[in-house]
Amino acid sequence: MYRNFSATSSTPRTARASVLVAEDDAVSRRVIEATLTDWGYRVVACANGRDALAELEIPEPPQLVILDWMMPELDGIEVCRRIRLREPGRTPAYVLMLTANGARDEVVVGLESGADDYVVKPFDPAELRARLRVGERIVRLQQALAGRVVELESALSRVRQLQGLLPICCYCKRIRDGRDYWEQVETYIGKHSDARFTHGICPDCYERVASTELADSSG
Amino acid sequence: MVGELEGSPFVDWTVLESLRGLQGEGQPSLVAELVQLFISDTPMRLDAIRQAVDRRDPDALARAAHALKGGCATLGATRMRDLSLGLEQLGRAGGTAAAQELLVALDAAFGVTRATLERGDPG
Numbered sequence: 001m002y003r004n005f006s007a008t009s010s011t012p013r014t015a016r017a018s019v020l021v022a023e024d025d026a027v028s029r030r031v032i033e034a035t036l037t038d039w040g041y042r043v044v045a046c047a048n049g050r051d052a053l054a055e056l057e058i059p060e061p062p063q064l065v066i067l068d069w070m071m072p073e074l075d076g077i078e079v080c081r082r083i084r085l086r087e088p089g090r091t092p093a094y095v096l097m098l099t100a101n102g103a104r105d106e107v108v109v110g111l112e113s114g115a116d117d118y119v120v121k122p123f124d125p126a127e128l129r130a131r132l133r134v135g136e137r138i139v140r141l142q143q144a145l146a147g148r149v150v151e152l153e154s155a156l157s158r159v160r161q162l163q164g165l166l167p168i169c170c171y172c173k174r175i176r177d178g179r180d181y182w183e184q185v186e187t188y189i190g191k192h193s194d195a196r197f198t199h200g201i202c203p204d205c206y207e208r209v210a211s212t213e214l215a216d217s218s219g
Numbered sequence: 220m221v222g223e224l225e226g227s228p229f230v231d232w233t234v235l236e237s238l239r240g241l242q243g244e245g246q247p248s249l250v251a252e253l254v255q256l257f258i259s260d261t262p263m264r265l266d267a268i269r270q271a272v273d274r275r276d277p278d279a280l281a282r283a284a285h286a287l288k289g290g291c292a293t294l295g296a297t298r299m300r301d302l303s304l305g306l307e308q309l310g311r312a313g314g315t316a317a318a319q320e321l322l323v324a325l326d327a328a329f330g331v332t333r334a335t336l337e338r339g340d341p342g
Contacts, residue, residue: 026256027290034241034249070285100285122292 017136018042020062022052022079023098024071028121032066039129049074053082056093063139064132065095067115069106077113084114091142094135098123158194227297229332234295254336257294261287261329268306268325272318280318281310296336298328 019041023029026047033043044062046052049071055061065083067076074082080095087093097110097118110118116135119128166188167176174182177191186197201210235250242249264287271279284306291300302325309318 025286025289025293026260027253028293030249030253030256031238031241031293034238038241068289070282070289072282072286121289 016040016042017064017139018044018062019064019066019132020044020046020052020055020093021066022046022049022071022076023066023068024048025068028068032123035125035128036132039132041132048072049076049079052079056083056086061093063091063093063143064135065093066098066119067095068098068121069100069110076115077109080110080113080115091139091146094139096128096131096135227301229296229298229328230335231295231297234293238294253294257290257296257336258333260290261333264290265322265326265329268303268318268322271310272315272322275315277310277313277315279310280315281307284310294336296332299325299332302328 016039019036021029021032021036021043023032023045024047029045029047033045036043041064042062044055046055049067050073052065052067053074056065067079069076071079076097080097083093083095095115095117097115098121099106099110099118100121107118116138117131119131168174168185169176169182172182173185175185175188176182177188183191189195190197238250238253264283267283268280268287271277271283284303288300288303288307291297291303302321305321306318306325309315309321
């Protein structure tokens with residue numbers, strides 16, 4: 001059943017996401033750390049739940065989190081709950097729970113506490129890697145979506161919409177604003193949109209106005 | 220129960236071999252580091268189990284035995300893993316009475332496992 005660690009070392013070592021690992025057993029923690037490092041992840045390893053929560057308070061904390069279920073003080077379930085409680089307004093972390101072999105009820109409790117997925121211990125490297133990749137995909141999607149929302153919100157705040165009926169003078173083409181002032185078309189549109197004007201003369205007007213004026217001034 | 224467990228090997232070298240694959244080139248031996256971690260951590264874990272048995276506290280026994288089991292499984296200390304699992308199951312079942320016998324076997328297994336690990340892979 002054990003676990004082809006070495007097949008993984010063919011992975012190209014591109015810079016991957018950082019992963020927070022909380023595992024109280026020193027041997028298992030070191031193995032997870034070495035495994036993830038081998039796959040190109042940056043690893044932040046903690047020996048208990050309290051330290052794990054503290055690591056998530058730093059600016060730009062790891063978005064991928066692996067929590068051991070059974071830890072002294074704060075177990076994985078409690079850490080997961082607290083992560084979710086603090087999450088509104090932040091990019092949610094992707095949480096993988098490590099559970100004991102064959103504990104189906106643990107799986108249910110783990111997922112209900114807010115974990116996104118679980119891996120059974122002792123973990124199968126190929127499975128852990130596949131599940132971490134799912135996590136990375138979800139985190140990237142969330143970040144892309146959050147980025148789009150920010151872009152759209154800032155675009156919306158910039159756009160002052162031009163819509164509805166504009167009262168315009170038939171002769172001088174000035175537009176009446178909300179406070180009963182008559183403004184030049186370009187002034188009005190400039191105020192109510194991001195459009196800018198560059199002035200020129202069209203061929204008709206050139207004939208009608210400009211050439212006459214030029215003739216007058218030269219004559 | 221103890222009788223059944225006597226068949227499992229103290230150290231499963233295939234596990235250690237697969238861990239060797241994680242070692243980066245030119246890096247200090249990861250396996251040696253793991254063995255040292257295991258040897259330095261285990262007495263503390265055994266103490267926690269002993270205290271739980273002395274206090275007749277099945278919950279603490281289950282927790283302490285579970286904690287030891289994880290490291291044993293990771294490092295391929297199969298006999299100790301099975302004995303810890305036995306103690307964990309006793310604790311979960313709410314008893315500590317039969318734990319003494321398993322604990323003695325676990326203590327002895329640690330001695331052999333430690334010596335075997337320190338001697339290194341026979342293959």
